[in-house]
Amino acid sequence: MTEIMHVPVVVVGAGPVGLTVANLLGQDGIDVVVLERNATTVDHPRAIVLDDEGARTLQAFGAADEFLPHTIEGDGARYFDDSGHCFGTVGAGPRTYGFAKRHFMYQPELEAELVKSLERFPSVDLRFGWNVTGINQDVSGVTIACMTPEGERTIRCDWLLACDGGRSPIRQWLGIEFVGSTYEQDWIVLDLKADPDLVNYSRFYCSSTRPAVSVPAPRGGRRYEFMLLDGEVGAEMLTDASIGRLIAPYREFRKEDIIRRAIYTFHARIASRMRQGRALLLGDAAHLTPPFAGQGMNAGLRDAHNVAWKLSMLVRGLADASVLDSYDEERRKPAWAMIQLAVAMGQLVMPKGADQIALRGMLLRMLEAFPGAQDYFLQMKFKPAPRYDSGLFVDIDRQPYEASLVGQMMPQPVVKTAAGKTVRFDEILGPGFALIAQNEKDAAAIARLTHPLWQQLKPALIYLAGADKEISGVGPIIPVVTSDGFSRPLRTHRDQIVLVRPDRYVAGAFFADDEFNFADRFQQLLQNRVMERMSA
Ligand SMILES: Cc1cc2nc3c(=O)[nH]c(=O)nc-3n(C[C@H](O)[C@H](O)[C@H](O)COP(=O)(O)OP(=O)(O)OC[C@H]3O[C@@H](n4cnc5c(N)ncnc54)[C@H](O)[C@@H]3O)c2cc1C
Structure with missing residues (x-):
């Protein structure tokens, strides 16, 4: 055996x-x-x-x-209609x-x-x-x-x-x-090198006859995706001749530039x-x-x-x-x-049938007249923000501040250390838990926390001070000052101590004099979740 x-x-x-x-x-x-x-x-x-x-x-x-x-860093996307008109720009x-x-x-x-x-x-x-x-x-x-x-x-x-x-x-x-569900339409995906189109944004061709997408790739490459139409057979569409026809509106066909050609079914x-x-x-x-x-x-x-x-x-x-x-x-x-x-x-890129295509055209024309609404759609402002509405968070639905970050991914500002070095905030946070104070009183408090939870979590102790503050690096606290605007949402919790999980989500926020209550609650979530739920 x-x-x-x-x-x-x-x-x-x-x-x-x-x-x-x-x-x-x-x-x-x-x-x-x-x-x-x-x-x-x-x-x-x-x-x-x-x-x-x-x-x-x-x-x-x-x-x-x-x-x-x-x-390569992307510069968003551009959306084109049948006439080649760019009707939407995402930055x-x-x-x-x-x-x-x-x-x-x-x-x-x-x-x-x-x-x-x-x-x-x-x-x-x-x-x-x-x-x-x-x-x-x-x-x-x-x-x-x-x-x-x-x-x-x-x-x-x-x-x-x-x-x-x-x-x-x-x-x-x-x-x-x-x-x-599984999509009815298959797509051809073509990865090409030496592409003449060197812009670093994606192009969505919202064509009523052949929807297509082109996406930048590193080192001068580009990916092209073409929707197959009803009756088109995958293998036949992958021949040089078919690919040459598909790519013709966008670039010259050169077999030696093809890195990969494949048919994909999307789910x-x-x-x-x-x-x-x-x-x-x-x-x-x-x-x-x-x-x-x-x-x-x-x-x-x-x-x-x-x-x-x-x-x-x-x-x-x-x-x-x-x-x-x-x-x-x-x-x-x-x-x-x-x-x-x-x-x-x-659905925006590949509407089905004449009715949907006409509806999309009408919607897009209407949106052009309402820049705010167009912005909402094209900038994907409906894209779900990184936030959870339940899970390992303390009082996620009972926060004193409406703009609370609890349950959300914490923004990552660029910060300046006491030594004058400029770094992304997570470099200061380290890979584990972190406690963040935003005023001198709380900075002193996080150096003196006594609940046994902190021995287990071993959080990095950070004092995130305003840009105008003088900071010096003494004691267990790592002081940093913000040097861009992305720490602004954290100001909601400026009178609280913020606990950040290793996945950068805000686990909770507490006032310094409420340390024991908060720490008990988080420890229960980690070690006694069932009891906490039953007693809730
Ligand atoms: C055309 C196309 C374009 C895409 N574009 C994007 C994009 O732009 N952005 C994006 O975020 N995602 C994109 N994706 C999706 C992305 O490629 C996948 O989501 C990603 O690869 C999933 O990673 P994974 O590790 O979960 O699975 P996979 O990458 O599929 O890895 C699974 C691994 O498990 C192994 N495995 C399976 N069974 C066993 C077994 N029994 N024993 C041992 N090993 C096993 C497999 O060999 C494989 O290596 C695209 C996908 C496709 C097809």
């Missing part, structure tokens, strides 16, 4: 999501085995947009500075979370960077060529059967993270439904639950979105950041298994909202 290896966490799938969650856990020193059935990471381009939240997740384990130089948008809203990238380069990043974390064991062939879950763990280059192997783990992609065998073995689906016992679904295994909002991989990176710190605390004995319930509670609803956004954008 083969020896059974035991490990706290197994990640199945070395796509961007599996590699990201492994990096986050590895940074905390958690023992993790990553199992990937292929011999290497995927070598063809898929996701082409990394958003600001995704970049922030990479920053959390020190990979952003390495990877972002391989990307680059603010850097609220510390990074450009869009970075155009190649997914294989991101995956290579994530693999390289893992080399820094000896507790992570990445195994290529390990195909998971079955799982068996019981009350104390999960047994995983694998076919490996050396034959059959079995691994036993306490927690299984299924990052095994849209067809997720694990989701199917768990019997979790994948609800939603809008979500798992009916993201946790089942000791198994959790992340990334495409949990949700699939049409690519119009560039959110597929980014939604998965959010899953990774959301679950990693909870699992890390659980494995280190600092939280109960019930914290993992908050993963589904926090992530499923926003993930579905993001899918709906992509579906809505798809």
Whole structure:
């Protein structure tokens, strides 16, 4: 009989999501085995947009500075009608979370960077060529059967993270439904190099005859996507002749410039639950979105950041298994909202039938007369903000201030340290929890906090002072002054101490004299959630 290896966490799938969650856990020193059935990471381009939240997740384990130089910062999008008239412009948008809203990238380069990043974390064991062939879950763990280059192997783990992609065998073995719909239209995706169109924004051709999208790619490349029409057969449409015809309105066809040509069917689906016992679904295994909002991989990176710190605390004995319930509670609803956004954008780009096309034309003409409304649609102001309305937050629905940040991702201002260095705020926060004071009295208070919770969380203690303040770096507090406007929303809590979770969401805010009550409540969320709910 083969020896059974035991490990706290197994990640199945070395796509961007599996590699990201492994990096986050590895940074905390958690023992993790990553199992990937292929011999290497995927070598063809898929996701082409990394958003600001995704970049922030990479920053959390020190990979952003390495990877972002391989990307190009996006300058939004332009929308064109049948006559070639640009009826809508989306700008680059603010850097609220510390990074450009869009970075155009190649997914294989991101995956290579994530693999390289893992080399820094000896507790992570990445195994290529390990195909998971079955799982068996019981009350104390999960047994995983694998076919490996050396034959059959079995691994036993306490927690299984299924990052095994849209067809997720694990989701199917768990019997979790994948609800939603599949698009009738297939699309051709063409990745080209040496493209003459070097603008760093996306172009949406909202054509009534052939909807198409073109997106910048690093190093002078560009991706073109064309909707297939009824009756068009995928394989025939991938020939040089067909591609030449499709691309003709946009550029010259040169076979040697084609990096990849493929047909894709788009889906809008979500798992009916993201946790089942000791198994959790992340990334495409949990949700699939049409690519119009560039959110597929980014939604998965959010899953990774959301679950990693909870699992890390659980494995280190600092939280109960019930914290993992908050993963589904926090992530499923926003993930579905993001899918709906992509579906809505798809309807704008590819309306069905003459009626919808006419309606879209009318709507767009009307919007031009109302710049405010046009702005709302085209700047995607309906895009769901990074916020949760329930989960591991203290008093999320009973905040004294209307503009409270509790439940929201904290903005990431650029700050200046006592040594005069200018950095993004998260560099000061570090990878774990942080307590932020915004006045001298609270700065003194966070140096004296006594509740045992703080011993467990070991938060970074930060004094975020106004730009006009003199600061000096003495004691346990790290003082910084703001040097851009993105800290303004934090001023809502200027008389409170703000607790930020490792995934950069604001867990709660409290007045210094309410420390014990607040800390008790948060500790209950981590370690006694059921009791808290029953007594609520
Ligand atoms: C044409 C196209 C364009 C896209 N554009 C964007 C975009 O602009 N922005 C964006 O955010 N997203 C985009 N996406 C989506 C993005 O590529 C996916 O969301 C992302 O790859 C999902 O990552 P993942 O790690 O969840 O899954 P995957 O990348 O699919 O990785 C899953 C891994 O699990 C492995 N695996 C599966 N089964 C097993 C098993 N039994 N044992 C071991 N290993 C297993 C697979 O081999 C694979 O390596 C696009 C997708 C497509 C197809």
